[in-house]
Amino acid sequence: MRQFLLVITIVLLRWAFSVRCSNDYSKNDFPEGFVFGSAFSAFQWEGAVDEDGRSPSIWDTYLHSENGHGRIEDGDCDGYHKYKEDVRLMYEMGLDAFRLSISWPRLIPSGRGLVNPKGLRFYKNLLDELTRYGIEPHVTLFHNDLPQALEDEYGGWIDRKIIDDFTAFAEVCFREFGNEVKHWSTINEPNMLAWGGYDLGVIPPMHCSPPFGTGNCSRGNSSTEPYIVLHNMLLAHASTARLYKQKYKYKQNGSVGITCYAYWMVPFTSSQEDKIATQRAKDFFLGWVLHPLVFGDYPDIMRKIVGKRLPRFSKDESDLVKDSSDFFGVIHYTTMYIKHLSSSYQGDFNSDMNAALIPFGNSTMVAFDVLPWGLEGVLEYIKQNYGNPPVYILENGRPTSHNSSINDIGRVEFLHAYIGSVLKSVRNGSDTRGYFQWSFMDLFEFINFKYTFGLYYVNFSDPERKRSPKTSAFWYSAFLKGTTKVPKSVSSSLEFSSQ
Template sequence: MNKKILSMLTIILALASSGRCSNVYSRKDFPKGFSFGAGASAYQWEGAVDEDGRKPSVWDTFVHSRNQDNGDITSDGYHKYKEDVQLMVETGLDAYRFSISWSRLIPNGRGPVNPKGLQFYKNFIDLLVSNGIQPHVTLYHYDHPQDLEDEYGGWLNRRSIEDFTAYADVCFREFGNHVKFWTTINEANIYTLGSYNDGLLPPGHCSSRSRCSSGNSSTEPYIVGHNLLLAHASASRLYKQKYKDIQGGSVGFSVFTIGFAPTSSKNDEIAVQRAKAFYFGWMLGPLTYGDYPDEMKRIVGSRLPLFTEEESALVKGSSDFLGVIHYLATSVTSVTHVESQREPNFYTDMGISMKFIGNYTSFDYAIVPWAMEAVLEYIKESYGNPPVYILENGTPMKQNLQDTPRIEFLHAYIGAVLKSIRKGSDTRGYFVWSFMDLYELLSGYEYSFGLYYVNFSDPRRKRTPKLSAHWYSAFLKDNTTFLGSQVTAQLQSRFSSSY
């Protein structure tokens, strides 16, 4: 760490111990064994999209067909993973969360394993473990092979459950001796909405023919969500039957969470409960209780698939932990549900309008840590207080080494996690999104979440630590106690003079 920055962190510690600043906490305040990390995903970090046997995923097809920014090279993690692991060591990460590219490991979606893809992930995982960094692996991060989409429609077809389970089997068998934390599906609820209700993510389905060439927003999100739950449960059962006793790992499922607050009226308070039933209960209801929430079943009716008794038993209790993805809070206003609406969708079914606190569309996220506390409290009270890992939390900014707002955001939310733990939440880990600048799925390269700056105009993709990387590293190494914005400006000043 730069000596000037270390000196500034020492000043911060002195200020904290003198009692001049409030909301002070340190790493030592967290339970023993609590994991701090950061993350990325395969398509956003790896690059090398047509190298060493990898075939296109739905992301490749989606972005190239729309002439959008793409992950063809992005941070070039496929070639630079050794350097990146060294940065993780220097930062002090306990754990690193990443995903495996199904298209790199099993290029056709089923059948032969790609030996070069297999070797890449083995090398990467071995290097993490040999450096004392715990791998947290996500099996599916929005990127199934295009071949499966072309052959039978991907997640809209129940054949995807069998193919996903076979893919998971390869991962468990090949990597499970080192990987103890598996997340099957990344934020299944928001992926399903983005891909099959709104058409913003691959394969780009929705009812609007001005935006999507195909899709049905009234039915497809529910079909896909159902198949994702069954695919997760199938992979989880396989792990328990075949690998758990030998490998000793755990299998979880992740959801996107929002902090909901009523706008004003009693109806808005009721609408918040309805929003939670749809956003949380859609996935967590079956995982915890074996079925969808009653209110969701009543409103969606026959468009919501039914679990057979066997499927209900398979899904219920199939997640050893819950992965929470959290960035946002929103105010909720009740909207009258129109029974005669010709083509409903997830949002009209929910019967609410949402106004994000901050400006979500311009990637200006508000710092509202109460939302994190509210999410963790709701999960604790409504779904049996499962083990939770915060798998993503962070804020986007235009690329800037002096990312002071990111420090303020992270400080507030890590503090919120600590408060939740003190109130009884079984939260066991926190991962910053993202470890470095990446191809972002909704904003390309315009905004970034990274602790490390990546120069995308440099063929070598040089990495440079931002102010937030120094902040997080010092916290992880317990070099200092962290405060709010009162002293961050001083740290920023020292940082500026060192570059």
């Protein structure tokens, strides 16, 4: 049976590249030092939500509420207990680097104060395992899992108290893990967290207010909270970056950055209104995060439209935020059409932007269209408008239904095309330094866990959470080991799955 499956895989890979992927390239075409990896986050991978002193996060609370769409126990990978196995799979695949996150409620269960020794030991063991196998860890400090204790105490990100608490949490991580970690991302996609969690109310903590949002929110203010939350996230990031530079950088020689969710955006029609709306949407989505980090303030169009609802930086805060990121982490999945939209309401992020986001082509949550030029557009835009800073692609991948075939040729096509677009961008002068595929294995996905992005299939019905490589895992391993050409190198790519 194994031999039959290998033959089928080789045939499918040959078909994928002969029919769909005409542009061959190899890892060796990228600059020396460029890193390739994969990724997951603590909440989506670890499981063990009530073990060894971990406290609930706002996602735990949401998933066990009437609005929740399941339980983390139904979709976690049990990485807390299987981390050694998973790191070995990473090594056998040939990853240069791996992006992971630290669970704040596992490390500091109360959000501040005492460190949980068992949580500390887990992350030390995980990082030691990665180091032992020569895999470079890229660590995100906050990937959506805010301790529920801080949400209950003062509202989490809507209160400036969180700046000090987040900085203190970060310092524990720098002090305890900094000898192994040289690349820190402070906050994962703050623009999507602020928009989805505090305006639309579709993700925890489910804040919104009528007439905006989902209608299922019992608290919040869609007109002001998204802007307040992102403002506090930027200040928390900048405070953390300053701490690292003052106390740790000289002896650990690492770097601190932040991520930004980045649709590429194109006008829906050739009308002047849609063209103007597209630039406005870029300022609201990308400039909201990147502009203060480069220029010390939000884009002028945001100041003009949002007015007094948009918080202001003091002179000291502006100086603190400006140039506080050593790199930008880009999270990109797909491209959107932008259509000018004159909202009948005024006063939340959507209506302030006055633009409708329309999926390009046949893109859905089940299958994104393969639009690699969209990622090129994002990287070129950052290069042209923000001084060509160092960039890491920290998430890029394609979802499929969890129960679909492990022969995920569509994902292979997607990855081949998008990695090729990164190479083209680098050759065109973008200072992009790494690419991280999302995700290494099937995870509990935040929006809908029925869809997954994994290179490895995880059987969530199996108490052992068995991992099985998909066709995309074979392809990515072949690429990481030197070539995308098939079948010349496919035999070596299969070795890691036969042990």
